[in-house]
Amino acid sequence: MSDAFTSDLASKLSLDEAEVDRQIERFVDTLIDEIKQGGRAQISDFGEFQFDEDDLIFTPDTVLLEAINYRYRSLSTFSIPVPASTEVVPSSTAENLEAASKRPSDEEIADALIPEESSPETSVAASVSAQKPDRRSSETRSSGKQGFSKRPIFWLVPILLVAAALVIIFKPGDSTTETISQVDPSIESSVGEAESVDPAEEEDVSNLETDSGSNPDVAATEQGFDGLTQTELAPTELLPTGQTQLSTGRAASNPFVSDFTRSAPGYTLVVGSVFSLEDAESEIRRFSNLLLPLAILDYEDNGVTRYRLAVGRFETIEAAQQRMQAAAEQFPNGTWVRRIR
Amino acid sequence: MSSKKPDAFEQMFWESLRDGLMNGDSIAVSGLGVFSIYHESGQIEVGCAKPKAGVLDDSDSRYGSILVSPPRDLIVFERENNDSN
Numbered sequence: 001m002s003d004a005f006t007s008d009l010a011s012k013l014s015l016d017e018a019e020v021d022r023q024i025e026r027f028v029d030t031l032i033d034e035i036k037q038g039g040r041a042q043i044s045d046f047g048e049f050q051f052d053e054d055d056l057i058f059t060p061d062t063v064l065l066e067a068i069n070y071r072y073r074s075l076s077t078f079s080i081p082v083p084a085s086t087e088v089v090p091s092s093t094a095e096n097l098e099a100a101s102k103r104p105s106d107e108e109i110a111d112a113l114i115p116e117e118s119s120p121e122t123s124v125a126a127s128v129s130a131q132k133p134d135r136r137s138s139e140t141r142s143s144g145k146q147g148f149s150k151r152p153i154f155w156l157v158p159i160l161l162v163a164a165a166l167v168i169i170f171k172p173g174d175s176t177t178e179t180i181s182q183v184d185p186s187i188e189s190s191v192g193e194a195e196s197v198d199p200a201e202e203e204d205v206s207n208l209e210t211d212s213g214s215n216p217d218v219a220a221t222e223q224g225f226d227g228l229t230q231t232e233l234a235p236t237e238l239l240p241t242g243q244t245q246l247s248t249g250r251a252a253s254n255p256f257v258s259d260f261t262r263s264a265p266g267y268t269l270v271v272g273s274v275f276s277l278e279d280a281e282s283e284i285r286r287f288s289n290l291l292l293p294l295a296i297l298d299y300e301d302n303g304v305t306r307y308r309l310a311v312g313r314f315e316t317i318e319a320a321q322q323r324m325q326a327a328a329e330q331f332p333n334g335t336w337v338r339r340i341r
Numbered sequence: 342m343s344s345k346k347p348d349a350f351e352q353m354f355w356e357s358l359r360d361g362l363m364n365g366d367s368i369a370v371s372g373l374g375v376f377s378i379y380h381e382s383g384q385i386e387v388g389c390a391k392p393k394a395g396v397l398d399d400s401d402s403r404y405g406s407i408l409v410s411p412p413r414d415l416i417v418f419e420r421e422n423n424d425s426n
Contacts, residue, residue: 058418075411
C-alpha cells in the first residue's frame with residue numbers, strides 16, 4: 001500500500017492509518033467480488049474494472065485521462081508542409097512503426113531520413129518517441145500501450161530529427177542564394193515551440209499585434225498597398241524551386257522582405273503588425289515553416305511607422321482565404337487578407 | 342460499485358487515488374494492483390500528402406508533410422499477483 005495514499009485517505013477521513021488499511025482491504029475485497037459477479041465495475045469519472053479470464057483489466061475514464069493530460073490540452077498533431085518535389089521516404093516505415101516500442105539506433109534514424117528515388121507515396125515514420133520502460137515488458141502492461149518514457153529529454157530527439165530532415169530535404173545550394181528553407185534555426189525554433197509542454201509558450205504567436213480590427217477583411221481586400229512603402233528594394237529572381245532569391249539593400253539582412261514584391265500583384269495574409277523592423281524580422285521567422293513567401297511591409301499610421309507581417313502570395317482572394325481556412329491553426333487570430341499591387 | 346450510491350469512504354478512496362495520479366504518483370493498492378503514470382513522447386511521421394483543394398499558391402499546391410504528434414500521459418494498471426483470482 002502506498003504510504004502517501006493511505007495517509008492522505010486517513011487525513012481526509014480523520015482516521016488512523018491502521019484503520020484505513022483495514023477499510024481499504026474490506027473495500028477492495030468487496031470490489032473484486034462485485035467485479036467477479038457482475039463482470040465489471042464502472043467507477044464514475046475514474047474508469048472501469050473488468051476481468052478478462054484471470055486478468056483484472058482497468059480502462060481509465062475519458063474524464064480522468066483528460067485531467068491527467070491537462071498540460072497538453074492545447075497541443076495537437078500538426079503538419080509541416082514540404083514541397084513534394086523533394087522525395088522523402090524510404091520504404092522501411094512499417095518496420096519503424098512496428099519497432100515503436102524500442103528506441104531506434106542512430107543508424108536506424110539515419111536510414112529513415114535518407115531519401116530514395118522511388119515510392120514517394122510511402123510514408124515514413126521516424127518513431128523516435130516510443131520509449132519502453134526498462135522495468136516492464138509489453139506483456140505485463142494491462143493497458144497494452146507501447147512507448148512509455150519518463151524521461152522528457154527524449155523530446156529533443158524528434159526536434160533534432162525535424163531539423164535534420166528539413167536540412168536534407170531542402171539541400172541548401174549556393175551560399176549566395178538564401179531561401180526560406182535555409183533558415184534552419186527558425187524552423188527548428190518553430191517546431192520546438194509547437195512541441196513545448198508549457199502552454200504559455202505556445203501562445204507566443206497569438207501575441208502578435210494584429211491590426212485587423214482597424215482593417216476589416218472585406219474593406220481591406222478591396223484596398224491595395226498604394227499608400228505603403230514596402231521594405232523590399234529590388235525585384236526578385238525566381239529560383240527553380242519556386243522560392244525567391246534575396247535582393248539587395250535592407251533585404252540583404254532580411255531574407256523575408258523580398259519574397260514577393262509590389263510588382264507581383266495578388267493577395268497576402270497579414271498575420272500581425274509591429275512597431276520596429278527588428279521585431280518584424282524576428283516575428284515573421286515564426287512563419288517560415290509554412291514555406292510560403294514572406295514579406296515585411298511598412299506603412300504610416302498617424303505618423304508612426306509600423307510593419308505588417310505578410311505571409312503568402314495568392315492570385316485571388318478566394319485562394320488566400322482558402323489557405324487561411326484550411327490551416328487556421330497555423331495563423332494567429334486576427335489574420336486578414338490584404339491586396340498587393 | 343456503480344449500482345449503489347458510494348459511501349463516504351468509497352468516495353474518498355477514488356478521490357485520493359485520482360489526486361495521486363494527477364500528481365504523477367505510482368499508487369499501489371493492496372489486493373487490487375498498482376496504478377502508474379507513463380509519459381509517452383510525441384511522434385514524427387514524414388510522408389506525402391495530396392494537395393489541398395482550391396489552393397492556388399505554387400509552393401503550397403504540391404506538398405508533402407511532416408506530421409508531429411504531441412506527447413501524452415497514460416495510466417497503466419498492473420494487477421497485484423493474487424492466486425485467489
